[in-house]
Amino acid sequence: MLFLSQSAAVYGIDALLVDIEVNLQPVSKEKGDVPFTIVGLPDTAIRESRERIRAAIVNSQYFFPIHRVTVNLAPADVRKEGASFDLPIALGILGAHADLGKLENLSNVVSVGELSLDGRVRPVRGALSIALSARNVGLKHLLLPEENATEAAVVQGINVYPVRDLREAALLVQEIAAGEGTRVEPLKLDLAEFKKYALESRFDFSEVRGQGSAKRALEVASAGGHNILFVGPPGSGKTMLAKRLPTILPPLEFDEALEITKIHSVAGLTGRSGLITERPFKSPHHTVSQAGLIGGGSIPRPGEVSLGHLGVLFLDELPEFDRSVLEVLRQPMEDKQVTISRAATSLTFPANFTLVASMNPCPCGYFGSSSRRCTCNEFQIQRYVSRVSGPLMDRIDIHVDVPAVKFQELRGKNVPPCDTSEVIRARVIRARDIQLKRFDGDGVFSNSAMSPKQIRTFCPLDSECEALLERAMDKQGLSARAHDRILKVSRTIADLEGSERIRGTHISEAIGYRSLDRNYWV
Numbered sequence: 001m002l003f004l005s006q007s008a009a010v011y012g013i014d015a016l017l018v019d020i021e022v023n024l025q026p027v028s029k030e031k032g033d034v035p036f037t038i039v040g041l042p043d044t045a046i047r048e049s050r051e052r053i054r055a056a057i058v059n060s061q062y063f064f065p066i067h068r069v070t071v072n073l074a075p076a077d078v079r080k081e082g083a084s085f086d087l088p089i090a091l092g093i094l095g096a097h098a099d100l101g102k103l104e105n106l107s108n109v110v111s112v113g114e115l116s117l118d119g120r121v122r123p124v125r126g127a128l129s130i131a132l133s134a135r136n137v138g139l140k141h142l143l144l145p146e147e148n149a150t151e152a153a154v155v156q157g158i159n160v161y162p163v164r165d166l167r168e169a170a171l172l173v174q175e176i177a178a179g180e181g182t183r184v185e186p187l188k189l190d191l192a193e194f195k196k197y198a199l200e201s202r203f204d205f206s207e208v209r210g211q212g213s214a215k216r217a218l219e220v221a222s223a224g225g226h227n228i229l230f231v232g233p234p235g236s237g238k239t240m241l242a243k244r245l246p247t248i249l250p251p252l253e254f255d256e257a258l259e260i261t262k263i264h265s266v267a268g269l270t271g272r273s274g275l276i277t278e279r280p281f282k283s284p285h286h287t288v289s290q291a292g293l294i295g296g297g298s299i300p301r302p303g304e305v306s307l308g309h310l311g312v313l314f315l316d317e318l319p320e321f322d323r324s325v326l327e328v329l330r331q332p333m334e335d336k337q338v339t340i341s342r343a344a345t346s347l348t349f350p351a352n353f354t355l356v357a358s359m360n361p362c363p364c365g366y367f368g369s370s371s372r373r374c375t376c377n378e379f380q381i382q383r384y385v386s387r388v389s390g391p392l393m394d395r396i397d398i399h400v401d402v403p404a405v406k407f408q409e410l411r412g413k414n415v416p417p418c419d420t421s422e423v424i425r426a427r428v429i430r431a432r433d434i435q436l437k438r439f440d441g442d443g444v445f446s447n448s449a450m451s452p453k454q455i456r457t458f459c460p461l462d463s464e465c466e467a468l469l470e471r472a473m474d475k476q477g478l479s480a481r482a483h484d485r486i487l488k489v490s491r492t493i494a495d496l497e498g499s500e501r502i503r504g505t506h507i508s509e510a511i512g513y514r515s516l517d518r519n520y521w522v
Contacts, residue, residue, distance in 0.1 A: 001067075003096035004105040007088035007112055008133055009080050010126035011299065012347035013262045015133040017110070019074040020085065022092035024067035034066055038089075040073030043081040052083075052115050053090045060119035060166045065097040079345075081299055084124040087113035087143070090166055091173060101174050109173055110134045111143040119166040123147035125268040128261050131155040141176055141186075143169055149187050150274035151265055154258065159186035189274070203244045205421045210409035211237055217400040217513060219424055222248050223431035224492030225446030226485075227333065227355040227395065229318070231516070232402030233372075234365045238358035241402070242314045245356055246279045247421035249311075250429050256310050259350065263302050263309055280311035282353075286320040294328050295349055300340040305332050306349040318359040319387040326392055329355070333395045336449070355396065359388070371404055397448065397485045398513040431495040447492045452484065459487040465507045472511045486510045 001024040008015040027034070036050045057064050071089055073080050088111045094100050112130055113121040127148035134142055135158040142160050144152055149162035161184060163169040172184055208215060214230065218241060221228040230238040252260070261276045270276065284293060284304045295303035305313060315321060332338040332351035339348045361367040362381045367374040376384075393399075409415050435446055438458060444450060450458065461469065473483060489510040490502045499506070 001096045001098075003092050003103075004107060005088045005092040005095065006106060006110045006139070007085050008110060008126075008130040009078070009082070009084070010129055010266055011345065012349060013129060013266050013302070015126060015129040016078065017133055017137060017139075018080065018085070020088045020092050021072040021074060022089065022096045023070045023072075024065055024093075024096045025070065027066070027068050034064070035068045036071075037069065038071045038073070040071075040076040041079040042073060042085075043079065045083050046073075046080055046085055049083060049086050049089065049115075052117060053086055053093070055117040056086070056115040056119040056166050057090055057093065059117060060170075062094060062099055062167075062170075063097070065093065067097075069093060079299065082124070083114035083122075084112040084126075086115035087111045087121055087163075087166065087169060090115060091169060094170055100170060101177075103174065103177050106173055106177075108139055109141045109143060109176060110139055111169065111173075112148075113143070113145045113163070113169075115166060121145045121163050121165055121169065126262075126266045127152040128154065128258070128265040128270075131158055131160065132262075134158055143172065150189070151261065151270050153187040153189045154261070154275050161186055203247055203421075205244050205248065205424055206418045208237060208240060208244065208418060209412060210405040210415070211241065211402060214241055214400050214402050215418070217398050218245055219248065219428065220489065220492055220496065220513075221245070221354065221356075221398055222424075223428045223496050224397075224435070224488065225354060225448040226397035226489060226492065227448075228357070228398040228400065229393075229396045229516070230356075230358040230400055230402045231361055232358075233360060233369050233404050236402045236404050238402050239314075239316055242283075242312070242316075242356045242358065243281065244421065245312050245354070246281050248424040248428055249279050249354075250425070250432055252277060252279060252310070260310055263306050263350070267302050267307060269307070280308050281314065282308035282311070283314040283316060286315075286317055288321070288325060290325050290328050293325055294332070294338050295340050298342060299345065300342060300347045300349075302349045303338075305329070305338060305351040305353060308353040309350045310352055311354070313353040313355050315355070315357045318357040319384055321387075323387055323389065327389060330392060330395060357396065358402075369404065393516060394479055394481045394485075397489050399516040400513065401515055427496060430498075431492065434495045434498075447488045447495070450488055450491075455484055455487050459491050459502060461487075461502060461507070464504050465502060468504055468507050469511070472514075476514065478514065482514060486514065489513060 003022045005020045007018050007020055009018050038046060054064055095103050112124050116122055123145045127144055128151050131142055131152035132155055135155055140159055142158055143163050146162040146164055149160055153160045161172055232238055257275050257277055264270050264276060282304045293304050295301055295306055336352040337348055338351045362374055362376040363384045364375045366372040490506040493506040493509055494502050
């Protein structure tokens with residue numbers, strides 16, 4: 001008695017379909033427990049599922065067969081992990097024992113879910129990736145826990161059925177096999193509502209008092225996708241500014257929302273919310289490990305850099321992070337993805353984030369302050385600053401001083417009103433549209449991602465700009481990478497003004513955003 005059911009395993013942010021073959025072999029004489037074997041490179045969680053499945057079948061008012069049960073997870077040369085195979089294995093055993101009527105297999109149904117001992121189906125990770133993979137190979141039906149149903153129903157072209165327990169799942173697959181009509185309707189979402197649906201942010205740029213130069217720098221950073229570093233004393237508003245960056249970034253397109261949701265689904269962070277409609281803002285603590293920041297595990301899971309994909313990664317108090325942790329950021333900042341290699345597998349996660357970092361100018365935080373005296377000596381300052389390497393600092397396009405806010409600005413007296421996030425976002429979107437037209441078909445979507453060849457093509461300089469940049473390079477000792485960063489930022493500033501040419505004022509402003517390349521601590 002052989003029965004075939006189907007499930008899926010998540011690797012990286014994609015899913016691999018797994019055939020679950022269940023064979024029941026009569027035993028001549030029962031000796032203690034009925035033999036129950038799972039093969040196909042299962043991990044500990046899958047091997048332990050034997051007792052969960054046995055109890056769930058019995059407590060769902062079915063009879064567990066007195067046969068030798070052999071379960072094969074194919075392909076057998078790929079390691080499987082997690083408890084999501086509980087439901088399809090249980091359905092396979094019921095099918096092989098003829099508890100699903102005349103069904104010979106579940107070849108057109110994918111099922112995933114962890115079983116509790118009483119037969120209830122518990123949520124799993126990666127439901128969106130599983131739905132996409134099932135749809136792409138032409139499968140029509142997907143059974144999964146209620147908590148994951150909204151997330152999977154985003155995918156068009158596959159019927160998503162939420163199930164609460166094993167018995168409900170068994171009855172449902174019989175109805176699916178009997179014909180198109182079932183008493184349970186598949187879950188449907190109105191994707192047309194996606195564009196109308198936008199969560200109101202708790203933050204707005206109009207709430208920030210003073211800091212005009214920092215706000216301008218954030219606008220430039222969001223318009224060109226540039227990384228940015230704030231340097232200033234405690235309480236000057238660095239964190240407040242960073243939290244408002246997502247409110248001026250362009251709204252998510254549906255494909256972007258789908259990509260972000262896949263990553264969060266694999267990490268088990270979507271819950272019942274379904275599609276993620278806001279750009280993520282990730283702010284890991286400075287004690288985070290390399291695996292927590294980049295990703296890791298025996299079968300790698302996404303880290304903070306991937307969870308911040310198409311959003312913002314905020315590193316507060318940058319020098320307090322372990323230097324080895326910061327160094328692993330260099331590759332994803334350049335390549336917009338991170339590859340994690342293990343003995344068993346190598347997986348690549350997307351990591352196209354905007355980095356926002358902040359730091360104090362010294363350990364006490366008041367070096368260069370006009371209001372409080374710095375208590376640090378030169379050695380302490382140098383040791384503090386050296387925690388962030390030059391190559392990492394070189395990859396940050398914009399460096400901005402964030403001084404303490406004056407009392408009059410803090411109270412809003414005699415200061416012009418600040419633009420709201422909505423007004424700033426409109427300017428950012430116009431600049432992004434210019435860039436999309438400029439790079440049409442090149443796979444580049446913002447100025448920060450320009451290649452050296454594209455920089456030469458789209459960032460021509462007249463003699464005045466050339467001389468200005470040359471003086472800055474000589475005086476500040478800028479690197480070749482800093483030279484390219486200045487040109488990219490200049491191009492973004494010109495786009496914000498709607499200028500086809502890069503002018504001297506654009507170059508000057510971009511050079512001003514390289515404050516740490518000057519002798520800042522002298």
